[in-house]
Amino acid sequence: MSAANPEAAARTPGALAPSPLPPLLGVVIVNYRGAADTIECLESLLRSPLPMKIVVVENGSGDDSADRLRAWAGGTLDAVPESSEMAAFSTPPVAKPVPLAELEDSSVSTGEPVAPLTLIVSETNRGFAGGNNLGLRHLLRDNQLKHFWLLNNDTVVAPDAAMGLLSRMMATPRVGMCGTVVRHYWTPDRIQALNGSSYHIFTGTSRSLGGGQPATIRYSPQDVADATDFVLGASLAVSRGFLGEVGLMQEDYFLYFEEIDWAVRNSKLGSHTYETAFAYGATVFHKAGRSIGSGSARFKRSAFADYWLARSRLRFTWRHYRWLWPLHWLICWAQILRRLVRRQGRNGRAIMSAAFGRSY
Structure with a gap:
């Protein structure tokens, strides 16, 4: 250059x-x-x-x-x-x-x-x-x-x-x-x-x-x-x-x-x-989501982005709306099923790790 x-x-x-x-x-x-x-x-x-x-x-x-x-x-x-x-x-x-x-x-x-x-x-x-x-x-x-x-x-x-x-x-x-x-x-x-x-x-x-x-x-x-x-x-x-x-x-x-x-x-x-x-x-x-693969369309999200979205949503809900945390935990499982239907197994496993508080 x-x-x-x-x-x-x-x-x-x-x-x-x-x-x-x-x-x-x-x-x-x-x-x-x-x-x-x-x-x-x-x-x-x-x-x-x-x-x-x-x-x-x-x-x-x-x-x-x-x-x-x-x-x-x-x-x-x-x-x-x-x-x-x-x-x-x-x-x-x-x-x-x-x-x-x-x-x-x-x-x-x-x-x-x-x-x-x-x-x-x-x-x-x-x-x-x-x-x-x-x-x-x-x-x-x-x-x-x-x-x-x-x-x-x-x-x-x-x-x-x-x-x-x-x-x-x-x-x-x-x-x-x-x-x-x-x-x-x-x-x-x-x-x-x-x-x-x-x-x-x-x-x-x-x-x-x-x-x-x-x-x-x-x-x-x-x-x-x-x-x-x-x-x-x-x-x-x-x-x-x-x-x-x-x-x-x-x-x-x-x-x-x-x-x-x-x-x-x-x-x-x-x-x-x-x-x-x-x-x-x-x-x-x-440019949006360049470094972490966080495209706005769900089917384009990386497993890394899916993991942190789920983990942070659960953490935020627990911190500020604790009474809603069980609902959001169930939402994680609905997201896992959707990823599996789309044959995005890696994304589904990432969300499951977040739901159980495991590292990525």
């Missing part, structure tokens, strides 16, 4: 450019065996004119991800968009080299002041919650940061998305969680979710708000915010106050249900519950 061309070299990364205003937004991107996706995401994010601080957590990939991210920052590895339609969001490259601070996971609480762009290298895979929490702990050390955006590494963001997100959060009294418009990377004229999803406690299933609808659909932003039971984790922002009272994500889920758990814990604050907002002026494009 070639280094940045002369035209790009004259450009300054907007999000990391010196600014008279302190950054108010921190961003966490967790990488797991997806350096190419992460680089494309970073290239799009750095085009934002909004000053911010960004942390990339290399989440125990066990491959060359960290080296590739260093090479990108040094200007010897470019983003390679997988869709020509999306290429305008991440090419040509921003100016290189991009200053990149680096920390080991053990140094997060005692490291140097928070740099504009930091790579945290974790020796182990901490899961979705653990990886994001590691980045949040580092960013929380900068008291000027008031809001924090958890962004999937397999996303590409519009140049004005960060500004739209921060503006909505700052305009919302006692804001806690906030999402964006999330559209499909491969079919950008279609919505994956408006803000997030509704959740059915009896079935353990969720419905993406606006999912599958054309991007031109008309909707009431307030109605979307009111209907949001939890914000989609691919593009999820939280406030410093929310983190202070509700806390970080529960790491024992490893994958799935972290967002709805966060939302339910917030609701238990009663009169002190933080508001869920919707940054309808911010758009993110998502």
Whole structure:
């Protein structure tokens, strides 16, 4: 891959450019065996004119991800968009080299002041919650940061998305969680979710708000915010106050249900519950389920995804709706039978392991 061309070299990364205003937004991107996706995401994010601080957590990939991210920052590895339609969001490259601070996971609480762009290298895979929490702990050390955006590494963001997100959060009294418009990377004229999803406690299933609808659909932003039971984790922002009272994500889920758990814990604050907002002026494009095989269609899910969905649903139900746990245990057996009918024996065995509390 070639280094940045002369035209790009004259450009300054907007999000990391010196600014008279302190950054108010921190961003966490967790990488797991997806350096190419992460680089494309970073290239799009750095085009934002909004000053911010960004942390990339290399989440125990066990491959060359960290080296590739260093090479990108040094200007010897470019983003390679997988869709020509999306290429305008991440090419040509921003100016290189991009200053990149680096920390080991053990140094997060005692490291140097928070740099504009930091790579945290974790020796182990901490899961979705653990990886994001590691980045949040580092960013929380900068008291000027008031809001924090958890962004999937397999996303590409519009140049004005960060500004739209921060503006909505700052305009919302006692804001806690906030999402964006999330559209499909491969079919950008279609919505994956408006803000997030509704959740059915009896079935353990969720419905993406606006999912599958054309991007031109008309909707009431307030109605979307009111209907949001939890914000989609691919593009999820939280406030410093929310983190202070509700806390970080529960790491024992490893994958799935972290967002709805966060939302339910917030609701238990009663009169002190933080508001869920919707940054309808911010758009993110998502490749969806790239690293773990969690496609939206059940018959396309990997056994790994089926295992963690079942395990986390049971754990979530036990934690918050214990009286419904027997029902959800029976639902696991119905899912096992469906997988067997589809000749997905490996998936069925994975769900059975989750039902009996066994490891994957």
